[in-house]
Amino acid sequence: MKKIIFIIYILTPIKSISQELTYTQQNIDTIDLNPVSLEKLNHFKTILKKDDNLKGWVKLYAYKGYYYLKNKKNDSAIMYSNMAITAYNNYRIKYSNEEKYLVNPYYIKGLILNKKGYYISSTKYLLKALKLAKKYNHPWESYVINRLAINHLKIGDNKKALKYNKMALKDQYFNSDNDHGPTYLQVGSVFKYLNLLDSSKIYCHKALSYNLSNKNIVSAYNSLGEIFKIKKNRDSAIFYFKMGLELNKNLKVKDLALLSNRSYIFINEGNFDKAINNSFKMLDSLKGRIIDKEVRDIKNLNYEYLEKAFIKKENYRKAYNVAKMKNVFLTEFHKKMMQEKIELLNIEFDITEKDESIKQLKNITKNQNILIHRRSFFILILTIVILLIIVSGGLLIKQKNLQNKYEKINLEQRLLRSQMNPHFIFNTINVISNLTKNKSDKTTQYILKFSNLLRLILINSREEFVSIKNEILALNNYLVLQSNFSDKFLFHLIVDKCLDKSKIFIPPMLIQPFVENSIKHGFNKNIKGEISIKFTLSNKENLIKCYIDDNGIGYTKSLSNKSFVDNKYKSVSNEIVSERLKIYKKQFKVNTHFKIIDKYDKQKKIIGTQVIIFIPYIEE
Numbered sequence: 001m002k003k004i005i006f007i008i009y010i011l012t013p014i015k016s017i018s019q020e021l022t023y024t025q026q027n028i029d030t031i032d033l034n035p036v037s038l039e040k041l042n043h044f045k046t047i048l049k050k051d052d053n054l055k056g057w058v059k060l061y062a063y064k065g066y067y068y069l070k071n072k073k074n075d076s077a078i079m080y081s082n083m084a085i086t087a088y089n090n091y092r093i094k095y096s097n098e099e100k101y102l103v104n105p106y107y108i109k110g111l112i113l114n115k116k117g118y119y120i121s122s123t124k125y126l127l128k129a130l131k132l133a134k135k136y137n138h139p140w141e142s143y144v145i146n147r148l149a150i151n152h153l154k155i156g157d158n159k160k161a162l163k164y165n166k167m168a169l170k171d172q173y174f175n176s177d178n179d180h181g182p183t184y185l186q187v188g189s190v191f192k193y194l195n196l197l198d199s200s201k202i203y204c205h206k207a208l209s210y211n212l213s214n215k216n217i218v219s220a221y222n223s224l225g226e227i228f229k230i231k232k233n234r235d236s237a238i239f240y241f242k243m244g245l246e247l248n249k250n251l252k253v254k255d256l257a258l259l260s261n262r263s264y265i266f267i268n269e270g271n272f273d274k275a276i277n278n279s280f281k282m283l284d285s286l287k288g289r290i291i292d293k294e295v296r297d298i299k300n301l302n303y304e305y306l307e308k309a310f311i312k313k314e315n316y317r318k319a320y321n322v323a324k325m326k327n328v329f330l331t332e333f334h335k336k337m338m339q340e341k342i343e344l345l346n347i348e349f350d351i352t353e354k355d356e357s358i359k360q361l362k363n364i365t366k367n368q369n370i371l372i373h374r375r376s377f378f379i380l381i382l383t384i385v386i387l388l389i390i391v392s393g394g395l396l397i398k399q400k401n402l403q404n405k406y407e408k409i410n411l412e413q414r415l416l417r418s419q420m421n422p423h424f425i426f427n428t429i430n431v432i433s434n435l436t437k438n439k440s441d442k443t444t445q446y447i448l449k450f451s452n453l454l455r456l457i458l459i460n461s462r463e464e465f466v467s468i469k470n471e472i473l474a475l476n477n478y479l480v481l482q483s484n485f486s487d488k489f490l491f492h493l494i495v496d497k498c499l500d501k502s503k504i505f506i507p508p509m510l511i512q513p514f515v516e517n518s519i520k521h522g523f524n525k526n527i528k529g530e531i532s533i534k535f536t537l538s539n540k541e542n543l544i545k546c547y548i549d550d551n552g553i554g555y556t557k558s559l560s561n562k563s564f565v566d567n568k569y570k571s572v573s574n575e576i577v578s579e580r581l582k583i584y585k586k587q588f589k590v591n592t593h594f595k596i597i598d599k600y601d602k603q604k605k606i607i608g609t610q611v612i613i614f615i616p617y618i619e620e
Contacts, residue, residue, distance in 0.1 A: 023047050028056040029097050036067045055095045057087040062104040074112050081105030100136040103129050107144050117290035119151045120343050126151065142171030146183060153186060156293040162190045181210030185220055197227050215251060218244045222258040229264060238265055256282060256298050263305035267312065275309040296333050300326065446481065453477040457509070465505035465618055468495060468535060468544075475533060478512060482519050489519065489529030496536045499544075503620040506544055507584065510577055514548050514594075514611045522552030522609050542590055544615040554598040554606035581614075588616045 028047070033040050041064055048056050061084035068076035084105040088098055106129035113122035126148050133141035149164035165187045169180065188203035204223050212220065221244030228237035242265070244258045260282045266275035279302035289295050303326035310319035432450070436443055456474050460466045472493055479491045495501055515531065523529035534547045552558065581592040594613040601607045 023051065023054065025054060028054050028059075031056075033059070033063045036063050036070070038067065041067065055091070055098055058084050058098040059101045060084075061087055062101040065105050065108050069108050069111070077108050078112060081108045100132065100138065103132045103136070103138045103140055103144070106132070107140055107147070110144070111147055114147055114151055114154075117154075117292060119154050119292065123148065123151045142168045142179070145171070146179075149183075149186060153190065154292040154294060156296075158190050158193045162187065162194075165190065181207050181212045182216055184210070185212075185216055185223070188220070188223055192223060192227060192230075195230075197230060201227050214247055215253070215255070218248050218251065218255045218258060221247070222255060222261065225258075225261060229261075234268055238268065241265055256285060257294075257301070260298055260301045260305070263302065263309070267305065267308055272309040272312050275305055279303075279305045279309070291333060291336065296330075299329060303329070442484075446484075449477070449481050453481060460508040463508065466508045467502055468499060468504050468506060469501040471506060471508060471511070472501065472535075474508070475511060475515065479515070479531070489523060489531060491530070492532045492534075494532065494534040496534075498537055499535060504544070504617050505620065506615050506617050507580065510580065510613060510615060511546055511548065513574075513577060514596075514613070517558075518548065518550040518552060518609060518611075521558040522550045522555075524551070524553050527551065538614070541614065543592065544617045546613040546615055548611040548613070549599070549608060551608040553608075555596050555609040556598055557606065558609070577613075584616045590614075590616055592616050 031044060031047075033044060041060060044056065044060055048054050048060065061080045065077045065080035065084060068074075068080060082105070085102065088094070088102055091098070106125045110122045110124075110126035110129060113119075113125065126144050129144045130141065130148065132138065133144055145164050146168040149161045149168065152158075152164060153161040165183055168183055169187075184203045184207035188200045188207060191197070191200035191203060201224065204220050204227070208217065208220050221240045225237045225240035225244065228234075228240065241258065241261045244255070245262065248255050248258055260279065263275040263278045263282075266272070266278060282302045283299060286295055286299060303322055306322045307319050307326075310316070310322060432443065432447060453474065456470075456477065460470060460474055472495065476493060479493075483489055483491065511533065515533065518531050519529070530551045532547070532549045534549075536545045536547070538545050577594065581594065584590075584592045592614050594611060596609065596611050598606050599608045599610050
């Protein structure tokens with residue numbers, strides 16, 4: 001018997017030693033404390049106490065704060081939230097796995113301060129929570145944003161409230177009826193304050209489509225009543241106010257804004273004394289309350305109802321005294337709100353994007369003092385004038401650069417055109433020389449016709465663009481000269497009906513070199529030469545197409561027949577036209593070019609040459 005007892009005594013401590021586990025930092029990081037309970041938290045605390053090197057105290061205190069928040073023990077929630085923040089600050093080497101748990105204590109402090117009406121202090125902690133929630137993709141991010149929206153709504157910054165509400169609605173974790181319904185109601189309120197009544201009505205009805213609490217349903221009915229009141233739809237306003245008042249009877253905490261709107265019903269029913277008594281009762285119920293935007297709106301609403309009721313009763317002295325009281329109250333409120341907004345922007349400056357906060361801080365500071373506003377306005381006007389001068393100067397410089405660029409292009413075009421004229425004149429002088437040698441009677445007649453043509457070409461060459469009419473006139477004169485005094489040939493000049501010859505302008509001297517090539521090198525000596533020049537409009541390419549067709553020996557054969565001098569000219573004339581078209585291509589952003597092809601009959605025998613020139617144009 002003694003032996004058995006001894007064995008049991010020995011085995012018992014061995015069993016307890018084998019059950020005792022050793023925890024690493026990785027184990028601590030992966031322990032899930034959800035759903036949170038005191039049993040889990042105390043077990044986690046026991047583990048941490050066994051090893052001073054383990055980091056998990058921020059996590060522990062953060063979850064403890066959350067546990068007490070859930071159980072509506074706000075003082076304990078604040079205490080443990082502060083302990084979590086202190087524990088992290090005491091770490092000599094910061095640990096990111098602990099930093100992410102600071103979202104909880106910062107949010108808890110911001111939430112409780114919000115409910116107590118300390119919106120500035122609340123915002124300070126919520127912005128810290130938001131910064132960390134974004135950094136670690138924390139599931140509470142949307143709730144932090146939603147609470148920031150409420151803070152901004154309470155202090156009267158409607159645009160920021162709207163911005164934060166929209167951000168919250170987009171968050172993937174913010175997806176229950178309890179999340180969306182109240183947020184849509186807040187958005188509806190913001191739109192009402194911004195006087196966007198139709199949008200406000202849409203969001204109030206959206207909110208009502210969710211499973212709202214009775215408190216929020218009452219708030220939605222009141223908002224709809226106020227929308228119709230502003231729209232001067234009395235019956236609809238009274239309908240929603242009465243629906244809200246019926247439901248409001250069942251609430252422990254009454255909706256004071258809705259109760260205030262009973263005065264609207266009384267005034268419209270002619271019960272002015274009831275309206276006055278109701279509004280004074282509402283004003284008394286607000287005594288001792290922290291003055292935020294909600295309280296301001298309720299007080300302002302009751303002052304307005306009192307004014308209307310006293311005016312209806314023709315008691316203008318009392319109406320005047322109420323208006324005076326309202327004015328004093330609103331002046332003091334706006335001063336307080338201005339200070340809170342400046343303080344809030346200073347907090348945002350320290351925590352979030354500095355540039356945007358500086359801009360908003362400047363805008364609010366301008367509104368603080370009329371004299372500063374006027375001085376700022378003067379400075380603004382002066383700045384605008386200086387900016388206009390700078391911008392005007394910049395535009396003038398830009399315009400000058402564009403003008404210089406245009407003049408350069410124009411100069412290049414003139415230079416290229418001037419290179420074409422001497423060659424044409426040189427060829428003509430050769431014709432005159434041959435006529436003189438042969439002592440032809442036509443010499444004088446040719447010189448006279450040539451001088452007229454030369455005058456027209458010189459006039460055209462001075463212009464960047466000439467009408468199709470003038471270009472055809474120059475071509476016609478040239479072809480008449482060549483036909484009468486050189487080889488006899490037929491020619492045709494054709495213009496599409498859709499082209500107005502007087503109102504459409506093209507660059508001069510692009511066509512003549514190709515016509516000259518056809519006459520000089522292209523015609524077949526065995527048959528009478530014929531040349532056709534046709535102008536058409538290409539809408540697709542936004543260009544004029546010029547077709548030059550002859551019935552000669554073809555482009556390929558004409559190249560092989562040319563002498564050295566002729567071949568040299570051909571390359572030069574083509575090069576000049578090509579350079580001009582390249583410049584126009586850059587200038588007008590269109591595909592200006594030309595192509596030369598042999599024409600074939602059905603038996604694939606060459607029957608002439610076709611040149612197609614794609615020419616830019618302008619319309620008068």
